[in-house]
Amino acid sequence: MNEKLQAQGTTKDEDHAGRIMVALDYSSADEAKLLLKELQGIPCYMKVGMQLFYAAGPSFVLYLKEQGYKVFLDLKMHDIPNTVKGGAESLTRLGVDMFNIHAAGGKLMLEAALEGVDKGLTSGKAERPLVIAVTQLTSTSQQMLNDEIGLTGTVEQAVLKYAQLAQAADLDGVVASPHEVLRIKQQLGSSFITVTPGIRPTGAAIGDQSRVMTPQEAFSQGTDYIVIGRPITAATDPRKALETILEELI
Numbered sequence: 001m002n003e004k005l006q007a008q009g010t011t012k013d014e015d016h017a018g019r020i021m022v023a024l025d026y027s028s029a030d031e032a033k034l035l036l037k038e039l040q041g042i043p044c045y046m047k048v049g050m051q052l053f054y055a056a057g058p059s060f061v062l063y064l065k066e067q068g069y070k071v072f073l074d075l076k077m078h079d080i081p082n083t084v085k086g087g088a089e090s091l092t093r094l095g096v097d098m099f100n101i102h103a104a105g106g107k108l109m110l111e112a113a114l115e116g117v118d119k120g121l122t123s124g125k126a127e128r129p130l131v132i133a134v135t136q137l138t139s140t141s142q143q144m145l146n147d148e149i150g151l152t153g154t155v156e157q158a159v160l161k162y163a164q165l166a167q168a169a170d171l172d173g174v175v176a177s178p179h180e181v182l183r184i185k186q187q188l189g190s191s192f193i194t195v196t197p198g199i200r201p202t203g204a205a206i207g208d209q210s211r212v213m214t215p216q217e218a219f220s221q222g223t224d225y226i227v228i229g230r231p232i233t234a235a236t237d238p239r240k241a242l243e244t245i246l247e248e249l250i
């Protein structure tokens with residue numbers, strides 16, 4: 001738990017709060033700051049994705065760090081190894097706590113990301129970020145995987161294959177849906193981190209997600225972090241939406 005947020009006075013559910021990643025999917029820093037104001041004092045992990053990063057850039061990440069938040073920079077890198085290595089070096093220097101890359105880029109690319117992290121650490125200013133591989137997006141259904149993407153087998157098999165690859169490359173964990181967490185933890189060990197989007201409190205609109213679970217169900221599967229965007233950001237009262245989720249987790 002970060003000291004600055006603790007000093008602001010946290011809720012009694014701070015253990016869960018630190019394991020909830022709020023997806024700041026906004027088109028400007030100003031909009032994201034409005035949400036931060038509403039959620040003030042709740043020590044969630046903040047996730048910056050491509051929409052906000054492409055609009056507001058590294059300075060918004062630095063702003064979040066100054067405010068005492070942990071930051072997951074979700075840029076889902078997927079490119080040739082040398083390019084990903086450079087990207088990972090830059091993100092490490094920026095000081096994010098976690099970033100992700102697509103497992104589909106292959107082992108050499110995943111290893112190159114870790115080399116980039118090592119290079120970024122030589123400046124001596126940054127701490128080692130967690131590097132997490134994206135497996136099958138939570139918007140992917142079984143039918144899409146087989147009929148559109150053309151892969152055979154089940155979504156779970158595809159996720160496990162990617163997770164094994166990520167572990168073989170020495171990454172810290174994976175992004176997957178909560179439906180695959182039990183098998184990932186069984187096969188790869190409980191310390192292999194799972195970050196799970198596709199979270200929908202009971203009654204929330206599913207939207208473009210496909211493999212979803214409620215926050216309680218996801219944590220009961222043993223996941224380390226849950227990612228929640230629209231059920232909080234699109235709520236009429238985002239703070240109440242987050243507090244209700246936290247209360248139901250006690």
Ligand SMILES: O=C(O)c1cc(=O)[nH]c(=O)n1[C@@H]1O[C@H](COP(=O)(O)O)[C@@H](O)[C@H]1O
Pocket residue numbers: 023025049074076100134136137138139175176197198199209227228229230231
């Ligand atoms: O890497 C991610 O964070 C991610 C991976 C994935 O498979 N599915 C997924 O939804 N995400 C992200 O998690 C967030 C989910 O947002 P909501 O669907 O609004 O809760 C979005 O910012 C997505 O970009």
